[in-house]
Amino acid sequence: MNSKKIKKVVIAGGGTAGWMCAAALSKLLGKNIQVTLVESDDIPTVGVGEATIPTLLVFHQLLGINEAEFMAATNATFKLGIAFENWRDIKKDYIHSFGFLGQDCWAASFQHFWLKGLQKNLVSELGDYIPEHLACREGKFAVLANQDKNYAYHLDAGLYAKFLRNLAEKNGCQRIEGKISKVNLEPNTGNISALSLESKQLIEGDLFIDCTGFRGLLIEQALHTGYDDWSHNLPCDSAIAVQTTTINKPVPYTRSIAHGAGWQWRIPLQNRTGNGLVFCSKYMSDEQAKQLLLDNIEGELLNEPRVIKYRTGTRRKHWNKNCVAVGLSSGFIEPLESTSIHLIQQSIVRLMLLFPSDGISQSAIDEFNQQMKTEVDNIKDFIILHYNLTERKDSDFWRYCRTMPVPESLTKRMQLFKQTAKIIKRHEELFGETSWVQVLMGQGLLPEQYHPIVDLMPDEELKQFLNTVKTGVKRKVEKWPDHLDFIRHYCHSN
Ligand code: FAD
Structure with missing residues (x-):
């Protein structure tokens, strides 16, 4: 345990990651610690990263962000899912929506009933049983009080960083403009002691957050933490x-x-x-x-x-010594399911929970790294699935993807689904059962069996049950306004 109290946190970099960290730390810990962010106007941010997932709503709640204000400031639209076009095969499309499939049943999830319905010719496409899925197809949207908020945003990354900067500065975060030219290490511990700027200014700190993007100026160039390369499974670079x-x-x-x-x-x-x-x-x-x-x-x-x-992969440790890598400096899976901003948020939340006010302990570092690794590995499997489970054979790229060896954890999951139609959600896993079911089936994997409990339901009852769910979804979405009309009204009246 390093008993040095954490009084001063220095964030290196002011892209989405840097300003998300600054906004959260200054709001939630700002009274007790001094938060400084260094960024250089001469080094541009990556400038992409404009699709998010529903967890961002929790982050915004934590920061007390008014949704309509945020949407107006970032030209945001609502996002209910992702349409995957030509992924299963050319002209075979599907949607991965954020909603829940059908109704909860204690015994078996809805897909089991739908699969039997499919055999009996009683169902239409899976998405008809998910409100958010139908709303995607119909271009509709609503934010309803007392209802699950299964939506996210598309936002302007540059404007989002500005919006967060405003919040962070209001809460006392100090911004320093300048190019970091050197990362100084303490000779005995190897911890980072200060950042030198080209202007000769020295910025000292107790805890450093590396948000310098792919270059990983602190975590890699100074601390040589190492990188696990995933390009064999995620070959886009x-x-x-x-x-x-x-x-x-x-x-x-x-x-x-x-x-x-x-x-x-x-x-x-x-x-x-x-x-x-x-x-x-x-x-x-x-x-x-x-x-x-x-x-x-x-x-x-x-x-x-x-x-x-870029190179897909992950930093071997997201937290090394007194440096926590957040954002692209910690690794990059693939933008396919818009998970990077979510991972930034998760790093921040985990750092808050384990915040080492009284000194950095190895056990806190290990716990943080373990949790990040588990989460990143689970997301990685989900992304690989899209590439690997395809019927496309029309190019060398797709022939490689469909035949590449994938992690055993993913192979087992695909097998279990194929044989039983079941998805067992792992502890703290980001993507839930409906997400896996939509992508697995969307990519063409139809299970061979459904749960036997479905057979206890007579066919007529099954038909009624499936129709009730579908009609419920249809009626619900019918009442939702047009997406753009909703945004215009919402942003100007809240
Ligand atoms: P950057 O934006 O690169 O910021 C780095 C910061 O460090 C800059 O402010 C820079 O000035 C500063 N800096 C660097 N070196 C120095 C220095 N020497 N001195 C001072 N300052 C320095 N994520 C999603 O969630 N959804 C998406 O849809 C999505 N799409 C993506 C598509 C692509 C093609 C890519 C590559 C990424 C995508 N991402 C997406 C990821 C997302 O863009 C990033 O997670 C997010 O923008 C955070 O980036 P960052 O802040 O870590 O790094």
Whole structure:
């Protein structure tokens, strides 16, 4: 145990990760600690990362953020899921929505009833039994009091960082502009003692949060923590991003459109659309990727297409000595299920829970690292699933993905689902049963059996049950307004 009390926290970097940390720490711990953030206007942020998942609502609640104000400030739209187009095979699309499938039943989850219904010709597509799924297809949205809030946002990353900066500074966070030129280590412990800026200013601290993005200036360049590479399972290593004007109404979901060597995102904001192509450089050059993206966008270009290079994987320890890596400095899985901002939030929440006010202990570091590892590994399996479970054979990229060896934990899960239609959610796992079911079935895996308890229900009762659920979903969504109308009204009247 290092008995040095933590009085001063220094955040290096002011992208989404840096300002999320600054906003949370200054609001929740600001009275007891001094929070300083250093960022350089000369080093741009990654500038993408505009689709989120529902957990962000919890983070906003923690910070006391007014939703309508946040949406107006970041040109945000609502997100109810992701449409996966051409992933299972060309022209075979599905939606992974954030809702819950059917009704709860103590014995077996809804998919078991649906599967028997399928055999008996009693059902329509799975999404008809999930309100958020139907609402995606119909372009509708509502925030209802006393109801599950199974939605997230599409937001402008630059404006979001500004919004959070405003909150953090109001709560006493000090921002220092400058380029970090050196990370100083204490000779005896190897802990970070201070950051030197090019201006010669020295910023001392007790705990350092590395939010410097892919470069990992503190966690890797100074502390040599190490990186586990996942490119054998997540081979995309490049992205090209561009913003365009919006010509159609923003849909309440992200579009993920698979191509020959990767996939394209389309993220609708209130005032523009974010576009990008994630691709694998082994199978596609930057020039080819740029052309493919430009051939597949709508609207006028608002900026020059920008190439981003990365390596999928994770830092071996997210917390090493007196440095916690948050955001891209801690690793990058894949933007496919919009999980990076969620992981930033999880790092912050875990750091809060284990905050070492009275000194850093190895047990707190180990606990933090273990929890992050478990969560990241679970998410990684879910992302690999999309690539591996495909019927596509039309390119070298897809032939590689469908035949690559995947983690045993994922193989077992696919087998269990195939044989029994069951998903057993692991402790603290992010993606729940409905998410797994939608993606597994969406990618073409139809279970061979359903739970035998379903057979206790006579066919006529099953038919009624399935119809009741479907009609309930339809009636619910019928009452929801158009997505864009809802945003306009909500942002201006709350
Ligand atoms: P950055 O944005 O890179 O910020 C780094 C900061 O460090 C900058 O402020 C920079 O000025 C500062 N800095 C660096 N070096 C120095 C220095 N020497 N001195 C001073 N300051 C320095 N996430 C999602 O949740 N949803 C998505 O849809 C999504 N899509 C993505 C798509 C792609 C192609 C990629 C690559 C990522 C995506 N992400 C997504 C991830 C998301 O973009 C990041 O998690 C998020 O933006 C956080 O980045 P960051 O703050 O860690 O790093």
